[in-house]
Amino acid sequence: MPAELTTPQGTDPTRIHNIGYRSYDGPRLGRSYARRSLFSQSLRGAYGLGRSAKSKVLPMILFAVMCLVAAIIVAVAVAGPGMTDLPVKYTRYAIVMQAVIGLYLASQAPQSVSRDLRFKTVPLYFSRPIERVDYVLAKYAAMASALFVLTATPLVILYAGALLAEFDFADQTKAFAQGLVSVALLSVLFAGVGLVMAALTPRRGFGVAAVIAVLTISYGAVSTVQVIAWEQGSTGAVEWLGLFSPLTLIDGVQTAFLGATSAFPGGEGPSAGSGVVYLLAVLALIVGSYAVLMRRYRKVGL
Amino acid sequence: MFRATTFENVTVIATESLSKRFPRVTALDRLSLDIGPGVTGLVGANGAGKSTLIKILLGLSPATEGTAAVLGLDVATSGGAIREQVGYMPEHDALPPDVSATEFVVHMARMSGLPPTAARERTADTLRHVGLYEERYRPIGGYSTGMKQRVKLAQALVHDPKLVLLDEPTNGLDPVGRDEMLGLIRRVFTDFGISVLVTSHLLGELERTCDHVVVIDGGKLLRSSSTSDFTQTTATLAVEVTDSDTHPDGTRAVREALTAAGAKLHARVEDGLPGAGHILLVEATGEETYDLVRDTVADLGIGLVRMEQRRHHIAEVFRTADADAEAAAAGEAAAEAAREPAAVQPVQHAVQHAVQQKGGGRDAG
Numbered sequence: 209m210p211a212e213l214t215t216p217q218g219t220d221p222t223r224i225h226n227i228g229y230r231s232y233d234g235p236r237l238g239r240s241y242a243r244r245s246l247f248s249q250s251l252r253g254a255y256g257l258g259r260s261a262k263s264k265v266l267p268m269i270l271f272a273v274m275c276l277v278a279a280i281i282v283a284v285a286v287a288g289p290g291m292t293d294l295p296v297k298y299t300r301y302a303i304v305m306q307a308v309i310g311l312y313l314a315s316q317a318p319q320s321v322s323r324d325l326r327f328k329t330v331p332l333y334f335s336r337p338i339e340r341v342d343y344v345l346a347k348y349a350a351m352a353s354a355l356f357v358l359t360a361t362p363l364v365i366l367y368a369g370a371l372l373a374e375f376d377f378a379d380q381t382k383a384f385a386q387g388l389v390s391v392a393l394l395s396v397l398f399a400g401v402g403l404v405m406a407a408l409t410p411r412r413g414f415g416v417a418a419v420i421a422v423l424t425i426s427y428g429a430v431s432t433v434q435v436i437a438w439e440q441g442s443t444g445a446v447e448w449l450g451l452f453s454p455l456t457l458i459d460g461v462q463t464a465f466l467g468a469t470s471a472f473p474g475g476e477g478p479s480a481g482s483g484v485v486y487l488l489a490v491l492a493l494i495v496g497s498y499a500v501l502m503r504r505y506r507k508v509g510l
Numbered sequence: 511m512f513r514a515t516t517f518e519n520v521t522v523i524a525t526e527s528l529s530k531r532f533p534r535v536t537a538l539d540r541l542s543l544d545i546g547p548g549v550t551g552l553v554g555a556n557g558a559g560k561s562t563l564i565k566i567l568l569g570l571s572p573a574t575e576g577t578a579a580v581l582g583l584d585v586a587t588s589g590g591a592i593r594e595q596v597g598y599m600p601e602h603d604a605l606p607p608d609v610s611a612t613e614f615v616v617h618m619a620r621m622s623g624l625p626p627t628a629a630r631e632r633t634a635d636t637l638r639h640v641g642l643y644e645e646r647y648r649p650i651g652g653y654s655t656g657m658k659q660r661v662k663l664a665q666a667l668v669h670d671p672k673l674v675l676l677d678e679p680t681n682g683l684d685p686v687g688r689d690e691m692l693g694l695i696r697r698v699f700t701d702f703g704i705s706v707l708v709t710s711h712l713l714g715e716l717e718r719t720c721d722h723v724v725v726i727d728g729g730k731l732l733r734s735s736s737t738s739d740f741t742q743t744t745a746t747l748a749v750e751v752t753d754s755d756t757h758p759d760g761t762r763a764v765r766e767a768l769t770a771a772g773a774k775l776h777a778r779v780e781d782g783l784p785g786a787g788h789i790l791l792v793e794a795t796g797e798e799t800y801d802l803v804r805d806t807v808a809d810l811g812i813g814l815v816r817m818e819q820r821r822h823h824i825a826e827v828f829r830t831a832d833a834d835a836e837a838a839a840a841g842e843a844a845a846e847a848a849r850e851p852a853a854v855q856p857v858q859h860a861v862q863h864a865v866q867q868k869g870g871g872r873d874a875g
Contacts, residue, residue, distance in 0.1 A: 229639060229702040232632055232670035236594055236623040245620040260608050260649065327606045332665060335568055335598035336621045337590045 243342040246333070250350030254316045255357075263319070270312045271358055274305060278362035282369025293379075294370050298387025299468035301366065302359050302394055306455055309398065310423040312358055313351075317402030318415030320351055325410040330505070344501045351403055355395035363387045386466040394458045397490055398423075400497025401454055407504045426453035431473075438473035446476045451489050460486035520582065522547055522673055522705045523567060528576035530562050530729070537562040539729040540576065545707065549699045551716030551723040551737075552709040559729040560709040561601070564675050567707075568593055581672055594623055597666030597674035597704075601681060604662060607651025611642055611661045614650065615668050622669035629668075636668045637661075639702070640694060656687040663694065667704065674698060676708040680715060692719045746776065747792040749803055752813035760812045761788050767806045768792060773799060 249258065255271070256264030278301070285294050296304060324330045333343055367384040371377065405422055406415040430453040437445040450456035450472060462468035464483020469475055478486055523545040530538040537559045554560050565571040567580050569589020578585045580592045605614060612633055619629035637646045640660040645653070650661060659679060666674050679695060680688045696719050698704050710716050716723055717737055725732040749764065757763040768790070769775060776791035792803060800817070807814045 230635060231703070232624070232628065234628050235625060236669070237625060238594065238623050239590055241623055242621045245617070249617055249620075258609075258613060263608065323606055328600070328602050328604045329606055331600050332598070332604050332618060333621060334570060335593055335596075335600075336618070337594045337623060338621065339590070 239337045239339070239342060242336060242338045243346050246338065246343065246346040247350050247353075250320055250347055251353050254320060254350060254354035266315050267312060270308050270315075271361070273308050274358055274362045275365055277305065278365040278369075282365060282372070285369055285375075286373045291373065291375075293375060294366055296366075297468065298363050298366060298383050299390045299462045299466055300471070301362060301387070302391050303455065303459060303471050305359075305362070306423075306427070309355070309359060309394075310420060313355065313398050313402040313423070314416045314419035316354060317351060317399070317406040317419055318409070318412045321347055321403055321407045322410050322412045322415045325407065326412065340502065340505050344498065344505060348399060348403060348498065348501065351399035352395045355399055356392055359391035359395060360388055363391065383467070386462070386468070390458065390462040390466050390468065393461060393490060394455075396494055397454055397458065400494050400501075404497045404500045404504075407501055423454060427455045429453070430456050435473050438476065443474070443476050446472055446474070447478050447482055450478065451486065454493070457486055457490050457493070461490055520547070521545065521579075523550075523578070523580055523707065525563075525578040526576055528563075528566065528578050529574045530559070530566060530571070531574045537729050538566070538573075541726065541729065541731055542576075543724060543731065543734065545722065545724070547699075547705045548721035549696060549706040549708065549719055551720035552707055552726065553711065553713055553716060553723060554709075554726040554732075555711055558711075558726050560726065561677060562729075563726075564598070564677055564707075564709070567675065568596065568598060594669075595672045597669065597671040599662045599666040599674065599676045599679055601677040601709075603658065605650045605658055608649055610649055611637060611646040611653075611657075611664070615661065615665050618665040619668040624669055632668050632670065633664075636664045639697075640664045640667070641690070655682050656684075656690070659683060659687070659691060660694075663691075667698065667702070671704060673705045673707065676706060678709055678711075680710065680712070688715070695719055747794045747799065747803065747817055749790040749792055749807075749817050750788055750815040751790075751807055752815060754810075754812045757810055757812055760810070761790060763810055763812070764803075764806060765790055767810060768803070771802055771806060773802055 252258050255267045281294060281296050285291050288295075302309060324333070330343075334340065338346075363384060366387075367380060370380045370384075401422060402419050405418040409415040409418050430449055434446045434449050434456075437443075437449060450460045456472070459468070459471050460478045461483060463470040463472075463477030464480050464486060468477075470477025521544055523543060525541055525543045527540040527542055528538055529536070529540055541559070541563070552560050552563070562571070566573050566578055566585060569580075569585045569592050572586065581595055583592050585592060615633040615637060616629050619632055620626065624632060637643075637660075640663050642657065642660055642664070645657065650658065653661070659682075663676070663679065666676070676695065680691050683691055692715060695706055695708055698706050699721075708716065708719065713723075720737050722734070722736050724734045751760040751764050753760040765775060774793040774795075776793065792799060794800070803817060804814070
C-alpha cells in the first residue's frame with residue numbers, strides 16, 4: 209500500500225487512506241440467516257475450525273479417539289471367527305466412551321459460551337437483528353450437533369463394519385437406529401448441562417472444571433451408591449438412583465425403550481414403566497437448561 | 511459520495527418525553543430530542559443516561575414512558591429492523607482475543623444479515639477504511655488499544671448502516687490515537703455518508719468532530735444546538751507575559767493597557783489550570799489585534815511568553831448553559847449548577863467543571 213500515492217498531505221504512515229467508500233445495496237438476509245450463521249460458526253468452532261491451530265488440537269484428538277475405538281471394534285468383529293454380532297452394542301458405545309465425551313463437552317462448551325461472556329462479545333450480537341432466543345437456540349443447537357457428530361460418527365463406523373462382516377442386516381439396522389436415537393438424546397441433554405455450567409462460570413478454566421465435575425462426580429456417586437444398594441439386595445433403589453446423573457438417565461431411557469442392556473449393576477435397568485420417569489426427567493433437564501440459559505442472557509444483554 | 515442527501519430532511523433519531531426509570535434511579539427523564547443527519551455528539555457526565563439512551567435506541571431496553579424512533583422506525587416495535595440498519599460500537603472491550611480481525615468482522619457482518627461473499631468484501635473494505643492492513647490477519651489478542659478500537663468501529667460499519675452509535679470511542683486512547691479516531695469518525699459521515707451519534711464526557715473532543723451537540727445531565731436535556739452555535743467564529747487570543755522590575759504584575763499592566771487601547775478582554779479566567787491567572791483572553795477582531803498586543807507588550811518593556819489563537823470551547827458554553835438553566839428555571843436546574851451556592855467564586859466553579867470534564871476514564875452509566 210504506497211502511502212505516498214494515497215495520502216495527499218502528511219508523511220505519517222498511520223494516516224487513513226482515502227480510497228473511497230463503497231456503499232452496500234445488496235440483500236440483507238435478516239434474523240433467521242443471522243441465527244443460522246451463528247449456528248454454523250459455533251458448530252465449526254466446536255471443532256476448532258475457523259479458530260487458531262491450537263484450539264483444533266483437543267477436539268480433533270477426541271474425535272479421532274472416538275472413531276479409532278470404533279474402528280478397532282469393527283476390526284475385531286470382522287477378523288474374529290464365528291462372530292454374529294458386534295462385541296459392543298450401538299447403545300453401549302457412548303456409555304463406554306463417556307470419559308471422552310465428557311472431556312469434549314468440558315473443553316468445548318466453555319469456549320462456545322464463556323468466551324462471548326468473558327470478552328463481552330454478547331452485546332455485539334444483541335446489537336444486531338437477532339434476539340436473545342436466537343442466540344440461545346443457535347448456541348444450544350450447535351453444541352448438541354457437535355456432540356451428535358462426536359457420538360454418531362463412531363456408530364456409523366460400527367454399522368458399516370457390521371455390514372462388512374455380513375451380520376444380520378435387519379437386526380443391525382434396527383440396533384443402529386436405536387443407537388442413533390440414544391446418542392441424539394444424549395447430545396441434547398449433555399449440551400444443555402454443559403452450556404448451563406459454562407454460561408454460569410464465565411472464567412473458562414472454571415467452566416471446564418464445572419462441566420467435568422458435574423458429569424463425572426454425579427456419575428461416580430450414582431454408580432457407587434448403586435453398587436452398594438445392589439450388594440445389599442435393594443434392586444428397587446438401583447433403579448431409581450439412576451435418575452441422579454445425566455449419563456445414567458440416558459442409560460435408563462435406552463434400557464427401557466431402545467433395547468439396550470443397562471450398565472447398572474446386575475443389568476437392573478428401569479422397566480418401561482419407570483422408564484417414563486427417566487424420559488420425563490431427561491426432557492425436564494433439557495427444558496430447564498434452556499430456561500436457565502435464557503435467564504442468564506437476559507442479564508448480560510447490553 | 512454523499513448519501514446523506516437522500517435523507518436530508520429526515521430525522522435520524524427522534525425521542526418524545528422519553529423516560530427510563532429503574533427501581534432506584536431515573537436514568538432518563540422526559541427526554542425529547544430531534545437529531546438530523548450528520549455527526550451528533552451526546553455529552554454528559556458519567557451516569558448522565560447516555561448508555562441507557564443507546565440501549566433504548568437499539569430497541570434492547572423498553573422505555574418506561576415516551577416514544578423513540580430511529581430512522582423513522584419505532585424502537586418499541588421494530589427493534590430488529592432498526593438493528594439491521596444501525597451499527598453499535600460499545601464502550602467496553604468486546605473482542606475475542608484468539609481470532610483475527612478479518613474473521614471476527616466477517617462473522618459480525620453475517621450476523622447483520624450480509625451474505626457470505628458480501629460479508630468478506632465488505633470486511634476487507636471496512637478494515638482498510640479504518641486503517642487496519644496486514645495486521646488484520648493476526649489474532650486480535652496482540653493488538654494495541656488503538657487497533658482494537660478500530661476493529662470495534664469496523665464491526666459497527668461493516669454492514670453499511672445508515673447510522674452508527676459510538677459509545678465513548680476515544681476511551682483509553684493516547685492523544686494521537688484520540689485525534690485519529692476523531693478524524694475517522696468525522697470521515698464516517700463526510701466520506702461514507704453514515705450518520706453518527708457519538709457519546710463522550712469530554713466536550714472538547716466533540717467540538718472538532720460534531721455538527722451538533724446534545725448535552726444531557728441527570729437524564730434531562732440540558733442543551734441541544736449546532737456546534738457552530740457553541741463555538742463562535744470569532745477567535746480568542748491567549749496572551750501570557752512576563753513580569754519586569756517596572757511592572758511587578760505584568761499581566762495586570764497589559765490588561766490595563768489593552769483596555770485603555772480599546773481591546774475587548776474576556777473577564778473569565780482560563781479553566782482553573784495552574785498559572786491561569788497569568789493568561790489574558792483577548793478577543794481578536796482582526797490583524798490589528800495581534801499588532802496591538804505586540805505593540806502594547808513592547809511598549810511596556812516586558813516579555814511576551816506566548817500569544818496563541820484559541821477558539822471558544824464548548825466547555826465555556828456548557829458552563830453558561832448551566833448558569834442559564836439555573837437562572838431560568840429553579841426547578842429544572844442542572845444538578846451541579848443547582849447545588850452550587852450562589853456565593854461560590856467563579857474560579858472554584860470553573861475548577862470544578864474542569865475537573866469534572868477531565869476526570870474519570872469510564873462511564874458506568
